[in-house]
Amino acid sequence: MALFIKILSLRHRYFWVVLISIMSCLLPWVKAIGQKSLGAKAPWPVTTYEAENMTTSGKLLGPVYGPYQVQTASSDQMCVALKGANAFVAFTAQQRANAMVIRYSLTDGASGESRQAGLLILINGKAAAHAAICSKYSWLYGDYPFTNRPQAGKPRNFYDACRIKALSIEPGDQITIKLEGTPKDASSCMIDLVDLENVPPPLKAPQGAIWLTDARLVSEQTSAGDYTVALRKAINLALKSSKKVWIPAGVYQISGDILLPSDICIQGAGMWYTNFVGDSANYPNPQRRVRFKGAGDHIYLSDFSITGKLDYRSDEEENDGIVGSFGTNSTISRLWIEHTKVGMWLDNSSHLTIEGCRLRNTIADGINLWVGVTSTVIENCSARGTGDDCFAIWPMASAAQKYQPGHNLIKDCTAQLPFLANGIAIYGGNSNQVRDCLLEDISAGSAILLSTTFPTKKGAMDNNFSGKTRIENCRISKSGGFDHSWDWRGAVEFCLDKKNITGIVLKELSIDSSLSSGIHIIGHTDNGTITTNTDTLLNFQGRMDNIRIGKFGLGTSVNTTDGLSVTGPVGGVLECQNTQLNKTEHKASRLLIKGD
Structure with a gap:
């Protein structure tokens, strides 16, 4: 109250200066409480520190957004390169922790042989732990399904991670990570991020x-x-x-x-x-x-x-x-689960619950709900560095199908940094849902892909999209990258590959900093992607409610990407409500877009 009286006693012009200053501080807070929170809501016990924000003797790389680049495969498309023994990164811990994960990339030998090195962890200048690192489980090359020979070019799967426990870190402690080894052992080591966690007994x-x-x-x-x-x-x-x-x-x-x-x-x-x-x-x-x-x-x-x-x-x-x-x-x-082909590849399961799991650095999918999976929930799980979809629902038609697939839910999950494919992919099924998820740095595909590319029909059994497929309350950033089979994917993409996709509901999505288009609807027939209007149209039926698309085209050109892009022989109706698409482009499409 005394401050308020003092302000009133000032000259008129100073009153407005002070008032504007106060309001400028309050406005961000007002905006924050007025905006609905999007993304995973379950508490996650990890604090992540980005290498580009650390003190370092190394070299900052990025941002870069094109394929086959270590920067693109890094969080925020940036990393720090450490070269030679004793090169370091350092940061200040914000919370108490006793465990650490370091996401690193150690280059292969010239012929693809595994290289080894070490990382020394210091807390306030005192050695606390040593982590052996190698390139054996990272670096793949060439065309799918890839090889370990660098001569094939097109490198991917740059990163691996090491886990260190039994640490004692307090808020304010200075954490230093030093590269150990001779230049022969480690000509270059990239650091992407560090996770700190206080693990219970x-x-x-x-x-x-x-x-x-x-x-x-x-x-x-x-x-x-x-x-x-x-x-x-x-x-x-x-x-x-x-x-x-x-x-x-x-x-x-x-x-x-x-x-x-x-x-x-x-x-x-x-x-x-x-x-x-x-x-x-x-x-x-x-x-x-x-x-x-x-x-x-x-x-x-x-x-x-x-x-x-x-x-x-x-x-x-x-x-x-x-x-x-x-x-x-x-x-x-x-x-x-780490360094396996998949984290989980499941079939014929009903009312299965998968909760609190972490999928890391797999050669293929994180979790795939395959043949005959129904009424299953994946919740509060995290996938990072997978070699295919982080989370997938693929109701492949099979004689072994015990349950009618559908009504599955992926919620409160985080998908990050796969080196192939997508964050969350649904390839058919009845009334599946994705809700309250965070998807970021999906630079080799879409954050969310709904596609008919993989088979879901066999004889009279057809598990294509049916009912209502809902994608709700998700936050997507820095996604929509280069797919080796489909070129640039949208951050959210609907791929009508010779089959229709109907019953789609998108609600409360934030899509920002897309490498390509924000949302892409693409039709593909045996005649190719871009076809004449005389071809049989593929039918897309969907609705968007409260979708916000921010920046796009970071990896390509804003002249060739859009907030919403529709290409190929796509017909049907897309209804939009309370939606900001930013920019819309139709290419050889007859899709009717209704609403604002």
Whole structure:
């Protein structure tokens, strides 16, 4: 009140100066509380620090937005290059933490051989931890499905990550990360970002559980440190006694399939404490990989990590990671999956819940709901650095389909930085939904893609789009990049590949800083993409409500991209309400756009 009286006593012109200053401070706050929050709403325990904002002795690279560039594959399309021993980045911690993830790119050798180096972590100038890094699980080249030979050109999959725990970081601490090794070992190392997290203590064993480390089980090991046989035995004992399988903190090598029958529960001490790892020597054999294979109902997996040893892609080989059928009412909770072909590739599951999982640096998809998946929820999951769609729903038609696919929900999820394909992709099905998701830095495809490219019809079975497919309340940024098969994708794209897409509802989307167009609707027939108006039109039916498209064309030209772009033989109706498309372009299209 005293301040208010003092302001009134000032000369007239000074009153307005002060008032304007006060209002300029208040306006951002007013705007913030008046604007609906978009994107993932579930709390995420990680604080991310971008390398471009750190103090460094290295070189800032970017931003760059074109394909086959390490900068484009970085968050915010920028990174820092460290060259030579003792090159560093440094930053100030904002919150307490005891664990760290460093996303790095270490260049391959000239012939594609893996290079090794080290990162030294210092806290307030004192050495706290050392992380060994290598290029073995990054850097692929050439055309799909890619090779490890640099001579093939077209590099991708630049990044890997290392995890460090048992740190002690307080707010205000100075964190320094130094590159160790000779120039021969590490000619260049890019740092993209650092995650800090305060990991809770390890969980305690459930009462009466079967311990994997029980001496009676460990004696069944086929080799020192290999727990494949022991885990199979523990599962059998747990089923007979109606108990859980408990995996205490530790590292456990797995070198073969782990079959998951009905009513089995496998629990670890936490994704930072319990780790199932592959056997490097045996991993080239697809049957000797880390593979948890669902084969029943009421299966419960929680609180552990899976770390594979896969460094190439072959679609003919069986997927590792979490695969198979989870029947009815199963849950997969708080898993960390890395360096496998896929994180999860699931079929014939109903009312499955996947929650709190992290998919990292896989060769292909993060999570794919494949044949016969219905009423399944993926929530509060994060995918980063996947080699195909971060999250996908592909209701492929198959004689093995047990449930009618559809009514699946992806919510409160974060998709970032896949080196191929899209953030979230839906390839058909009845009334699937995406809600409250954050999608950013999707530079090799679309943040959200709805497409008919992959088969969903076989005989009388047709799982193409039906009902209402809803995409709601999502935040999208720096997406819509170059796809090796489809050229530049829109940040949100509808790809009518010889089939119709109908029943689409987009609501409350923020799309900003798109590398190409904000929204792209493309029709494709056997005659090509751009066709004459005499061709049979593909039918698109959709509605947009409260869509905001900001900047676009960062990776191309604003003259060749648009807020909304429609190309090819597309007919039908798109209704728009309370929507700012920024710029609209029709190319050989008869799509009717109605509304504002």
